[in-house]
Amino acid sequence: xNALHDSATMLRRNLRHxxxxxxxxxxxxxxxxxMLLLFVGVFGNALGTGVxxxxxxxxxxxxAPGIILMAVASGCMVTSVSVCVDMTEGIVSRFRxxxxxxxxxxxxxxxxxxxxxxxxxxxxxxxxxxxGFRTNxxxxxxxxxxxxxxxxxFALTWLAVVMGLVAKNPExxxxxxxLVQFLPFLGSAIVPPxxxxxxxxxxxxxxxxxxxxxxxxxxxxxxPVGRDAWxxxxxxxxxxxxxxxLAKRLFNRAR
Amino acid sequence: MTNSVEQTAIHVAGLRKAFGDKVVLDGLxxxxxxxxxFSLLGPNGAGKTTTVQILxxxxxxxxxxxxxxxxxxxxxxxxxxxxxxxxGQYSAxxxxxxxxxxLIMMADLHRLGxxxxxxxxxxxxxxxxLAEAGRKQAAAYSGGMRRKLDLAMTLxxxxxxxxxxxxxxGLDPRSRRTMWGIIRELxxxxxxxxxxxxxxxxxxxxxxxxxVLDGGRLVADGTPDELKRLVPGGHVRLRFADLASLxxxxxxxxxxxxxxxxxxxxxxxxxxxRALRELLGRLDAHSIEVDELSVHTPDLDDVFLALTGRPExxxxxx
Numbered sequence: 001x002n003a004l005h006d007s008a009t010m011l012r013r014n015l016r017h018x019x020x021x022x023x024x025x026x027x028x029x030x031x032x033x034x035m036l037l038l039f040v041g042v043f044g045n046a047l048g049t050g051v052x053x054x055x056x057x058x059x060x061x062x063x064a065p066g067i068i069l070m071a072v073a074s075g076c077m078v079t080s081v082s083v084c085v086d087m088t089e090g091i092v093s094r095f096r097x098x099x100x101x102x103x104x105x106x107x108x109x110x111x112x113x114x115x116x117x118x119x120x121x122x123x124x125x126x127x128x129x130x131x132g133f134r135t136n137x138x139x140x141x142x143x144x145x146x147x148x149x150x151x152x153x154f155a156l157t158w159l160a161v162v163m164g165l166v167a168k169n170p171e172x173x174x175x176x177x178x179l180v181q182f183l184p185f186l187g188s189a190i191v192p193p194x195x196x197x198x199x200x201x202x203x204x205x206x207x208x209x210x211x212x213x214x215x216x217x218x219x220x221x222x223x224p225v226g227r228d229a230w231x232x233x234x235x236x237x238x239x240x241x242x243x244x245x246l247a248k249r250l251f252n253r254a255r
Numbered sequence: 256m257t258n259s260v261e262q263t264a265i266h267v268a269g270l271r272k273a274f275g276d277k278v279v280l281d282g283l284x285x286x287x288x289x290x291x292x293f294s295l296l297g298p299n300g301a302g303k304t305t306t307v308q309i310l311x312x313x314x315x316x317x318x319x320x321x322x323x324x325x326x327x328x329x330x331x332x333x334x335x336x337x338x339x340x341x342x343g344q345y346s347a348x349x350x351x352x353x354x355x356x357x358l359i360m361m362a363d364l365h366r367l368g369x370x371x372x373x374x375x376x377x378x379x380x381x382x383x384x385l386a387e388a389g390r391k392q393a394a395a396y397s398g399g400m401r402r403k404l405d406l407a408m409t410l411x412x413x414x415x416x417x418x419x420x421x422x423x424x425g426l427d428p429r430s431r432r433t434m435w436g437i438i439r440e441l442x443x444x445x446x447x448x449x450x451x452x453x454x455x456x457x458x459x460x461x462x463x464x465x466x467v468l469d470g471g472r473l474v475a476d477g478t479p480d481e482l483k484r485l486v487p488g489g490h491v492r493l494r495f496a497d498l499a500s501l502x503x504x505x506x507x508x509x510x511x512x513x514x515x516x517x518x519x520x521x522x523x524x525x526x527x528x529r530a531l532r533e534l535l536g537r538l539d540a541h542s543i544e545v546d547e548l549s550v551h552t553p554d555l556d557d558v559f560l561a562l563t564g565r566p567e568x569x570x571x572x573x
């Protein structure tokens with residue numbers, strides 16, 4: 001109960017930060033939208049042919065789920081910067097000397113970031129639809145997709161918290177997440193792994209983003225999902241649990 | 256909440272802390288009575304901040320027995336946290352929030368309730384002369400305003416013991432006096448204050464007891480007056496035009512601490528007007544011309560030189 005009350009206070013603080021300093025939020029929405037414009041509007045014809053569809057109208061059906069996932073990834077990663085900024089300032093020391101739930105600072109960050117990421121992902125979906133993205137998913141499929149994206153957001157946000165706690169300064173905290181943001185490119189986000197060279201292809205097939213993208217595609221575009229759904233859930237749960245445990249330990253240890 | 260009748264707010268025995276192989280606190284003992292101001296005095300790196308960080312549950316100690324507000328620090332840190340408030344050396348305010356929002360956040364964390372929290376925030380803003388600034392983001396505040404907001408945030412939970420780690424370092428003289436006024440007012444309200452400072456005059460102004468920390472140990476402990484008596488640094492420095500005048504003055508005043516190269520003489524004195532008048536009178540009586548006169552009151556340097564027995568100390572008259 002206390003933890004919930006304190007986390008809610010911290011969440012209000014984080015949402016205020018997002019409103020007062022919207023540059024980060026805007027960047028996380030703008031990046032995937034630019035990707036969408038770039039990959040569909042500029043490279044769409046060539047990539048579409050490569051992927052097997054005749055035109056860029058078909059390609060948007062392939063790439064949009066990938067870009068939506070990138071929106072989630074880049075949204076979550078902002079958390080590492082805000083956590084790191086907090087840790088380098090005196091306010092966290094103040095919180096630590098107060099009789100409040102220790103983890104509330106982190107849960108406040110995670111809750112705030114999840115709200116922001118899900119909103120910015122929604123914006124990206126809207127742009128994709130405006131650009132001609134059409135799904136044949138049912139309401140149930142959409143609910144499944146929202147559930148999957150929420151799980152992924154939760155897992156990646158905790159991972160970002162760990163990165164923020166590990167980083168020595170905000171610059172470092174904004175660099176390490178680039179790896180995670182780059183991963184979807186080496187998966188099935190833009191082009192199918194089958195088209196990649198052998199080594200990269202092996203990596204692309206087994207890295208966590210690929211099953212999530214494939215599940216999302218399955219739900220929204222009606223392609224076969226198969227085992228990918230369960231592999232996705234397992235990856236999300238695994239990343240979330242490991243990151244959460246690490247984050248708590250790092251936070252309690254830090255200085 | 257523990258509200259024991261014992262008169263000790265903070266009890267520390269044998270406190271030790273090392274970072275790697277650098278020993279910061281080497282067996283610290285101290286007692287702070289309830290409702291008093293205790294000042295821990297020391298140069299940079301003496302271990303003042305480390306002491307505050309340990310006593311305020313921020314970092315752990317390697318060894319030692321510590322009780323704060325009757326709670327054992329090692330076994331009941333939550334109990335300690337319920338009783339204390341901390342204003343650290345580096346401002347612990349949220350720059351993106353306004354002053355008022357910062358205070359309301361603290362009120363929420365202390366479970367004051369919505370209406371009571373807002374009332375308390377507005378009262379504190381009024382009391383610290385921040386009512387106008389309360390609507391602005393704290394990032395735009397001056398150093399003095401930030402420090403005041405910081406202290407207001409510490410006070411909103413009604414702590415019984417307050418740790419102030421160098422609360423006036425970097426403040427201009429006016430903000431400094433304002434801060435002193437606020438601290439005095441707190442103590443009148445029954446709060447215990449644990450204050451660290453580099454400034455002897457600050458300890459002199461505020462503290463009931465002063466302890467001097469050097470190299471992780473207390474080298475002196477007493478009232479400000481007791482401490483100053485340990486410091487033989489107060490003197491008047493006279494400079495003469497030539498060696499003859501210096502010789503004459505040294506004979507007339509019977510002082511041994513002379514510097515033939517600089518043509519100066521150090522005369523022990525409290526630097527008061529009466530003492531100066533008497534000193535100049537004696538020089539006049541012997542028709543000795545003084546080129547330059549300067550008064551040196553004891554400062555922290557003198558305290559440390561005196562207490563740690565470093566070479567400079569030998570020059571001071573016993």
